[in-house]
Amino acid sequence: MKLNPTAGLTLALMASMATAMAQNTPPATAPATRPVVRQRGGAPYTEPNAPETKYNYNETWKPFFYTKNGDEFRAADGQPGPKYWQNRVDYKIDARIDTVKNEISGSEVLTYANNSPQKLTFVWMWLDQNLFKADSRGVKQVPLVKDPTTGRVYPSSRNWGMGQIFDAGDKIKSVSIISTANGKTTTTPAKYIINDTRMQVFIPGGIPSGGKIQFKIDWSFISPDYGSDRMGIVNNPEGKVFQVAQWYPRMCVYDDLQGWNTLPYTGESEFYLEYGDFDINITAPAKNIVVCSGQLLNPKDVYTPTQLARWADAAKSDKTVFIVKPNEVFSPSSRPAGKSELTWHFVVRNARDASWSTAASFVIDAAKMDMPSGKKPLAISAYTVSSAARNARSTEYAKYSIEYNSKKWFEYPYPNATVAVGRAGGMEYPGIVFVGQGGWGVIDHEFGHNWFPMVVGSNERLYGWMDEGFNTFINTLSTANAMNGENMRGGRAFGPTAQAFTRPTLEPILSNPDNLKEANNGTLLYSKPSAGLVMLREQILGPERFDYAFKTYIERWAYKHPSPDDFFRTMEAASGESLQWFWRGWFVNNWQLDVGVRAVSYVDGDAAKGSIITIDNLEKMAMPVTLEIKTVSGKTERVNYTAEIWERNVSWSFIYPSTEAIESVTYDPDHKLPDANRTNDVWTAKK
Structure with missing residues (x-):
């Protein structure tokens, strides 16, 4: 039968009304052939004097959370x-640092794999150093503050270059597309547009789904002294200490959720990056030591035979071993002889970023870490002579933090874990962290980031x-x-x-x-x-x-x-x-929690028959309930309820099997929940 839509709607409404009446209204006379439908139980128990509440259980427990x-x-x-898919980018970077000019320059080849279902006719890259230009979006967002003592008004934020006036920003010298056809490799200049901290590169013909492309970019920048507390330079009598990060043009993420993720870097929020392999050469003055994400591939070129022997000892030691001792810093014998510059070659695989630090005044120490798989990466610390006493346990802290998290959650994936002490108070990168001082709290936190977001991206x-x-x-x-x-x-x-x-x-x-x-x-x-x-x-x-x-x-x-x-x-x-x-x-x-203990009464007025305890949810949040019940004899017992008691109730009453009068009832006795009003958490019997 073909049902008229209007008639169908009328029949559905009539049926639902009949069903509701059958479920909620006992019939006056039940037919002999049907069971009697009865209302479950008696009237709901209600305790008098219910307080006003903001709690709405329909709002808190409604379905359709996922959109x-x-x-x-x-x-x-x-x-x-x-x-599921995600794109990938591999980096081959040759960089050089001029420690007099504070300039880092480099040339990089990026190999970008488009694993998305879409053809990409352009790509976006980050030029994070542009944050420190005087006209950047980030600098223009720095708020004003007023000194309460002097009344001086000035811009202040953690998320910029502290107003340093210098030749800031990425200098892009060239962007090219590398292509190979018939065994011949050609390099073609690419059109690009720079907008604040982002660069759009246009690709004639596009990158097909499943295709790859290579870019070659030459660039340089002057390092800020203070780089949004994520990088920078310490200038002290021992010389400069550089922490170098957000230092190379890097790919934005193209994903299935947002497409291109190009929210500009304004200093407040951090990063979203693709995974890939990094092959990095860093050329620095021969007196400097460089530490970096990943594995050093040419230790014989940059350390002395004595230091190489110490590295071998550290690889077998649970105790910290000095590689460069405090009294050896600045000694000519502590550095390889015969060259004014040395090139350090590092590789890190399947990482989302890489960073490094360098100084002529570094003390270096190390110890092995024990991973669940049997691997033994190294914990390493780099700090200056003047800060040696404050950082004496930094390698130990790194070792035990990483060993614990590797056993508890997921094995640490990098060949080394380096603490580089310098300008940044605390900042994380794959396999290396920048700290201002190597205490447990900052080292544990920054290396914890190797799980979030370095592994879980x-x-x-x-x-x-x-x-x-x-x-x-x-x-x-x-x-x-x-x-x-x-x-x-x-x-x-x-x-x-x-x-x-x-x-x-x-x-x-x-x-x-x-x-x-x-x-x-x-x-x-x-x-x-x-x-x-x-x-x-x-x-x-x-x-x-x-x-x-x-x-x-x-x-x-x-x-x-x-x-x-x-x-x-x-x-x-x-x-x-x-x-x-x-x-x-x-x-x-941003809901609040406020549960109060309203009343205690006794079954038939007799505490020996049981106590009726009533609690109220007065704010918008629901949480489990723990009540500590103390009777007049001093006996205490705890009662626990899951949050589901609030699924269809704004108050909850239950019978506690007491045998004597109750002296007090305390909600959340250990203060484990963020209850916003502690004044109603305890009911006490009137004396």
Whole structure:
């Protein structure tokens, strides 16, 4: 029968109304041939004097958190799909440093593989040094501050060159396309446009899907003294210490989510880069030592025989071994003789970036690290004589941090792990970190970044919390467990920091870092996402289920480009829990938590028959509940509920099997949750 649409809609409405009535209204007289439909239980229990609440369980627990279905590129359970793709770029770089002019110059050949389904008629590259030009977008965004003592008004930010006036920016001398036909290689100048920190290069004929292209670029730049706290120069009596990063033209990412990712580098947010191999030659004055991402291939050319023997000793030692001792720095015998310059050759494979540091005043020490596979990469430190005492344990800290995380999550993939002490307070690169001083906290944090985002290659420019927050979280475990916990400083209770995490003036975690007030970066990129994962591990899933799910995420997305949805979906699939209520409250929105203990009454007025305890959810967030119940005799017991008690309730009452009167009921007794109002957390019996 062909049903008229209007008639069909009418019948559907009538049927649904009848079903609803049958489910909710007991029939006056039930036919003998049908069972009686009864309402379950009696009237809902309600405790009088319910407070006003902002909690809306429909909003918190509603479905449709994910805005699109999984597909063949990214699966619904959070793993890469069968047709997932990403592009690749390999770099061959020959660079030179002029330590008098502070100039780095170079020539690079990029081999770019287009694994996308699209033909690409142009590519985008980063020219990060243009941030430090006086007219850059980043410099023009630096806010004004007012000195509270002097009243002076001036621009201030961590994310620029501190107003240094110099010949800043990348100088692009040439861009060419290398092509080979009939065994003959030709180099053709390419048309390009530079806009702020980005360069667009046009490709006649385009790069077909599955095709490759080679570019040759010659460039130079003057290093800033202070490079957005990610690079720079220390000028001291011992000589200059260079930390060199964002130093070569590098490819932007073209992916299945955004196409070309070209949000300009303004200093606030970090980087999103393709994976590939790096082959790097760095020519520096012979008196200088160079440390870099990857493996040094020509140690015999740049170290003395004595130092080579010490390297061999360090490769077998759990204890730190000096390669260049403090009293040997500046001694002519500590450097190979006969040349004014030396070229250092490094290779790092399957990496998203490479950086380096150089100084004539470097003390070098090293020790081996033990990986689960049996590999033994080296932990290395480079620091000046004057800072030797402050950095004496930096190699030890690097070793134990990396060993812990390799065993816990995913094996460290690089041949060396180098701490280079200089201008930057703390900054991470594959296989090398820049620090201002080598304490446990900064070394553990910066090397933690070798998991996020060096191995798990998320988009830092859009989602800084996926590397800073995840790394801050794994730091909590490495600090607690590595080196027998000697670096622990106090507990991790939320307590008074709850308001800092959820105060109304904060933006949500799921914000572009460039869209955050700079003062909020520490909270929204680092501590709040980390605190969320701590809660997820300790209060919601438990360590075993969380650790398995988190490790699954790392393994699935190693050397790939995950999105927030890929993380959320993987954690849900691998743990077996729908966590959309949690993502919605802590990451997507800036909701607060406020649970109060409203009342205690007794069954039939007799405490020996049981106690009825009522709690209320007064703010927008839902979380599990822990209550500590203390009776008049001093006995204490804890009762736990999962967050699902809030799935269809704004208040919750339950019977506690008491045998005597209750003295007090305390919500969240250990302050593990970010409750915004501690004044209603405790109910106390009236005296």
